[in-house]
Amino acid sequence: MSKVVFIGAGRMAQAIIAGLTKQSDWLIVVSNNGNVNRLEEMEQKYGVQTTDSWKEEIFDADVIVLAIPPEAHDSVLKELALFIDKQFVITVAAGIGPSDLEKSLPEQTPVAWLMPNTAASKGKSITLCAKGTQMEQVHEDMLEKILSSIGTAEIVSEEQVHTLTPITGSAPAFVYQMANNLVQSAKEAGISEQQARKLVADMIAGAASMLQTEEDPQDLINQVATPGGVTAEGLEVLEQHDFNSMMKQVIKACHDRSNN
Ligand SMILES: NC(=O)c1ccc[n+]([C@@H]2O[C@H](COP(=O)([O-])OP(=O)(O)OC[C@H]3O[C@@H](n4cnc5c(N)ncnc54)[C@H](OP(=O)(O)O)[C@@H]3O)[C@@H](O)[C@H]2O)c1
Known part of the structure; x- marks a missing residue:
């Protein structure tokens, strides 16, 4: 079982979680910016675990998904950099590519940038994906599982995801x-x-x-x-x-x- 920590619990996080819960082999932990009602609703709806302190969940996580607004990335990445130890970090934010993640996180952190759409909740997203430079086979495998849970995907360059x-x-x-x-x-x-x-x-x-x-x-x-x-x-x-x-x-x- 792989552990995935979501930072962000909004529309895109929920669309991806809806896909992941159809695969049985994920332990999903979700946190957000303090909207407790939303986390309670997600526990009920998706059967996920929630936390008000994502920092305590990072040490044994396999994947961290940043499903927060682009403008929240700077501060969250600064904090994340203090806790991360080669866990796989994925962002779904518009405009935040793998090179941005690699600049903000410790060297050797495997990263990827996904650009799904809300059809992910029906397993029908066409998702763009740009990979960072430090991904190994184990990360490729996790990425493939995440992508296939929400639809189809095209692997493209960082520049192409922007475009x-x-x-x-x-x-x-x-x-x-x-x-x-x-x-x-x-x-x-x-x-x-x-x-x-x-x-x-x-x-x-x-x-x-x-x-x-x-x-x-x-x-x-x-x-x-x-x-x-x-x-x-x-x-x-x-x-x-x-x-x-x-x-x-x-x-x-x-x-x-x-x-x-
Ligand atoms: N919606 C789409 O169709 C779509 C498509 C592709 C990509 N995206 C990308 O997905 C990301 C999220 O979009 P969304 O539509 O899901 O937004 P959303 O529904 O507004 O949800 C944003 C989530 O981020 C949380 N958040 C904000 N600042 C935070 C912080 N500093 N620390 C922790 N959590 C924080 C919010 O917490 P609270 O729950 O406490 O408010 C909320 O759960 C964006 O970067 C967007 O570019 C969205």
């Missing part, structure tokens, strides 16, 4: 924004909220399975949009509002925020 974070980490929110609009329009047909949500969710799942054939998205658009037809009219409006340029701005805004 791709908006695409895999943030973009689910953009899809949900579109879904929200479609649900509202569907309800105007007189169906229930529940029916509208199911209809939109199934539509997106179907579109996703078409994309998973790796066919060119433009070809998929062409298959839907008969020239002069109903869909073509809708696409024309997207074009009039410069949808492509808007998406570029959206991705740029994410990059700008994560670089600040």
Whole structure:
């Protein structure tokens, strides 16, 4: 059994814990910034152990997962550096790469940077992963187990995680924004909220399975949009509002925020 200590108990920690609890061989200990109610809820919901003092849990931990905001890393890493002795440290924070962790932690600390998305809670995250320089086979094995518990993964460079974070980490929110609009329009047909949500969710799942054939998205658009037809009219409006340029701005805004 491997012991994993989560520092941070928010949305992303819970999404990963939901995956890990499906594997039987983890002892999971969770701590946070003092929100006791949240820890009690997590004990009930996931059957994890919780603590108000993560420092006491580090000495026999195998993995430490930092699921805290990027801006909390400086102070937590400073404290962690005092307690760590070659335990594997993983962060899921936007903008905090393995080189940042290695700079802040003792030499030879194995580290990795994961960029999951909230579909981790359903075992469906596509997770980006950049490894540090000190990982050995035992860390590779633990990493593989963590990644497989929350979905699929791509191993990429630190620079690529920075660049791709908006695409895999943030973009689910953009899809949900579109879904929200479609649900509202569907309800105007007189169906229930529940029916509208199911209809939109199934539509997106179907579109996703078409994309998973790796066919060119433009070809998929062409298959839907008969020239002069109903869909073509809708696409024309997207074009009039410069949808492509808007998406570029959206991705740029994410990059700008994560670089600040
Ligand atoms: N949400 C996503 O879709 C997503 C996707 C990819 C990556 N991430 C990354 O995941 C990280 C966490 O995001 P989130 O969405 O899970 O945030 P969240 O829901 O706001 O949770 C943040 C957690 O961090 C804890 N925390 C804050 N400062 C701390 C400190 N100094 N010491 C110990 N615990 C501290 C909070 O404690 P309390 O419980 O006491 O408030 C809370 O449990 C971020 O770095 C984010 O970039 C998020």
